[in-house]
Amino acid sequence: MDLLCAERLADCRLAERDRVIFEDMRVLQNLLDLETSYIPTCNYFGTVQKDIQPFMRKVVSTWMLEVCEDQHCEDQVFPLAVNFLDRFLCACAISRRQLQLLAAVCLLLASKIRQGRSLSVDHLCFYTDHSISPDDMRNWELLVLSKLKWAVTAVTGFDYVDHVLERVEWSKESPLIRRHAHILVGLCYTEPEFIQSRPSVLAAASIGAAVRGLNPPSAASALTSVCALTHVDPAAAEHVLCHIESVVASESASLQTLPTANNNKVTSSASCSSKLMCVADETGQPETPTDVQDVHF
Incomplete structure (x- = not known):
């Protein structure tokens, strides 16, 4: 009998939600237990x-x-x-x-x-x-x-985003929360200040910043619930969140003054703000970060 695999390696669609992974708190706890080994x-x-x-x-x-x-x-x-x-x-x-x-x-x-x-x-x-x-x-x-002693299965801030968002009801209030959180996690990993920060703290702050930026109805309590799930000190998450917002604000200002390149590519100094705007534009949302929310982005 011939075996056929129809999966396409270039297909970037997300896998279906796995109930076993996202409904068992032991998975999230294992991430928290392992993360310190890779800091x-x-x-x-x-x-x-x-x-x-x-x-x-x-x-x-x-x-x-x-x-x-x-x-x-x-x-x-x-x-x-x-x-x-x-x-x-x-x-x-x-x-x-x-x-x-x-x-x-x-x-x-x-x-x-x-x-x-x-x-x-x-x-x-x-x-x-x-x-x-x-x-x-x-x-x-x-x-x-x-x-690295061949220890290459490190836990990163990315790994927490879906585990948190699948466990909170307010994640359904805006389809952009997940994408913005991933972009902001990437931003954190470009900052030398966060070299020794716990991935769970970076993830909590990135999710909090994404929610605060999009300002859905549950924005006020979002960071508290994320910190409770990830066992993160709210003060530490707020500190990282404020740094994220200051960097994005700075890059947004740089983006407004950049000349248009011949290939229409944005230079590295404003890549995060550019990505946030592109995500918003694809979904019919306002094109500039200051339109996405009132204060932060």
Whole structure:
């Protein structure tokens, strides 16, 4: 008898809701129990890394995000790749010239783990303007895995979003909450300040910021319920949330002053605000972040 698999690897449709996963609190509790094992062990600037500064990490992580956007990667690839990057930098000193090579290798590894079709080595070399070679990437792939001790199934802020939204009634009040939360989780992983933050805190703050930005009827109590589910200190989540809002506000202001590029692509400094606007525009919502809500975005 012939066996036929009709699944298409390029099909990005979400899987059906799994009642076993989303109705069993042990799954969420396991994520909370495991997340501390994958948090970077130190703030490596000036200690392990003598040649790398926080702004360099910001630049390379933003480049990683843009590569993921251009290649239409799954949302979960980018946070995992940044987790690999930070954990490696806690364990091995490198020069600034090797930082983009490391970032490309982390993207390659994360895409192999979190999506059906991995990124191409040749494409990643192209995104670096061929400043690295395929042989460099293959050699560093083994180096990165060894420094990570092959612990590559890390828990990230992305992993919490669906588990939280499936357990709260107010998530149905706006179809944009999930998408905005994912975008803001990605934003958190570009910020050097959050290197050692718990993924559950980043997720709670991102969901809270998304809800507050869209301002559905339950916005006032949303952060409290998210923090209760994820066992996150509300004060810690509020601190991260305020930082998210300040970054988005800053990028929104930058977006208004950017000249239009020939290829109509937005530069990295305003990528988050641009994505939020695009999501709103696709669903018939106002096109600018200040129209999406009154104050924050």
